[in-house]
Amino acid sequence: MTVPAQETSAAQHPLAPYGWDEGWELALARHHREHPGPLVPARVTRAHRGALDVRTPLGPQRVAAARGALPEPTTGDWVVLGLAGGEPRLLAVLPRRTAVTRADVSGRSDEQVLAANVDTVAVVVAPARRAPLGRVERFLALAWASGAQPVVVLTKTDLLSGPELAEALAEVEAAAPGAGVHAVSAERGAGVEDLRAALRGTVALVGPSGAGKSTLANALLGEDRLATAAVRSGDGKGRHTTVHRELLAVPGGLVLVDTPGLRSVGLGAEGPAPSVERAFADVEDLAVDCRFSDCTHACEPGCAVLAAIDAGVIGRRRLESYRKLEREREFFAARTDARLRAERAGRWKAIARQQRAVRPRP
Template identity: 55%
Template sequence: MSSSFTGSSPLAAYGWDDALEHEFTSHRAAGLIPARVAAVDRGLCDVVTENGPARASTGSGLSTGSGGDPAAAPCTGDWAALLAGGPDGRPAVAALLPRRTAIVRSSASRDSRGQVLAANVDTVAVAVSLAVPLDLGRVERLLALAWESGARPVVVLTKADRVPGAAGERAEVAAAAPGVDVVACSAATGEGVEAVRAVLSGTVVLVGPSGAGKSTLGNALLGAEALATGAVREADGKGRHTTVRRDLLPLPGGGVLIDTPGLRGVGLFEASQGLERTFADVEELAARCRFGDCAHGSEPGCAVLEAVEDGTLPRRRLDSYRKLLRENAWAASRTDQRLRAERENRTKAISRWQRQMYKERGRDR
């Protein structure tokens, strides 16, 4: 486990650095104190300050985010400017510092706004259980989210003790994750845990479905039973949600760990760049197609289809690429529709105000 966290502040262990100190200058001048959000729960959040942990309110303006956007609300990993004495007597989050990275998925309600899973993350560890058949499509989906966030993804194959020699599975996942470190480990036996530590740095978030072994792996990395774990059904490898919220915990040797609840559904939210990175091999082939607007359907001179035909590119991977592109385009169109509606509503509101103003002026004459 390596860490890029340096500095004399007590918050250095949680990622505070000179650049953040510079960003915080105006907030310090206003009497606010820096804090990192460790967990959020119903309008309150656990934070870590220079003087230790505290419980703070998120404030009415921040609880749902700016303009009602939940993606702008405080999230685990955020850096906040804290007012020591809020309206309810407890500290209050007055502002959030700009996020360096953010893992965003489509909201659970499937509307056009995103949900931030974690902020200011350096490494996204995608947990994949070897105790069940590999779902490479899910791996690609999570990698797209990770790349889009701006953080560095790694894939951790958990429960390696269940598979006698995981070389084949590791090769399969590596083929679906170009440019990504793929490491196998068993938290139960300790085998491979040090190899996992070696590829993690800074603020690390664990993502994956329930039953993937995220919390067990997290405990192995933390060196303590700090995260709740639960039983997994043998039939399908699925587990109950033992992690019900995102928590931020310091790692021995530097860095911090964020454990997330199991993700049953992971919808993409404007992940174009993430898809390009996830399917870098397909994008490279597409650049060789005869036509620049090739849809890789039946066009002559399509390098992608040629790679499928000669076995260089698995048909499954091309199908996954197309599926995620369609989903991402749909999500982007919904966002565009929402933005257009918001603009129209603002225009209508201004027109109503103007009509009312002219009407009142006419009465005064």
């Protein structure tokens, strides 16, 4: 009898369709050494308040979300469950490879993790009369920051004429350096297989509500698993049908994370990877040739970016969008710094109070 080769064990793992691989196997090995009892890995398919839906090697399960030292697990996280005792217990969250985060606009906390361990972020937009370029750029910056590879999907191409589609594609391509742009009509199935070939691993679908994310997810799944909304007549806006972030395995290899439409996507300070620099790689490349290294591309002599705008190489809109997102990121970074300073000050005050309490004054 032959013993199966070690390398193939992850590929044959019951969670392989959910993205389990050798790297996760290694990350889990540490926990096997630390926790003597039986344990299994599981992937979070949906996070609730106080509970997690997870996919275990034995099937779907709901576990209580442990409070305390763990990072709060979110959709896409790999977790370790201990099986000693009756109920499976959440022991650990494996270190994230990537994280799609946005600035929390409420200001209560710094950032919200939308999905973890994503390989591809698909920015889904429907070009109605005009391609929403500012939105594409904003979502792309968010995507680059995650550490995953972004792609842009132009949906509902059945609603555009040939020339309109060609124009939308050209505009979006100019706004998406480094990311592939794909046109699909999920309704008609056009372009879906080409898109599938361009996607890898765990794919998070992000974009405005009503763009067609859930319809596209269903087309990739080959069945209607996710609820979709009819667009309201009149204003053309989609209703918010998808309210949860949900992870699903696609037969044939991909894992999809469908997200509700994001009303506001504030850019975080810094994700695991540079965001604005990557989303505006064309502007950054030009800026290398500016005369002054701290050129703001406003009116300086010898500005290579302004020269490129004058020559029609890039649009002025693109420079303005770059400036806007850059300012937003700086603002967020400053706010985060201020909060950290305040927290630190608060901690020291508390420690000083404690010390006064235990050390009676002479």
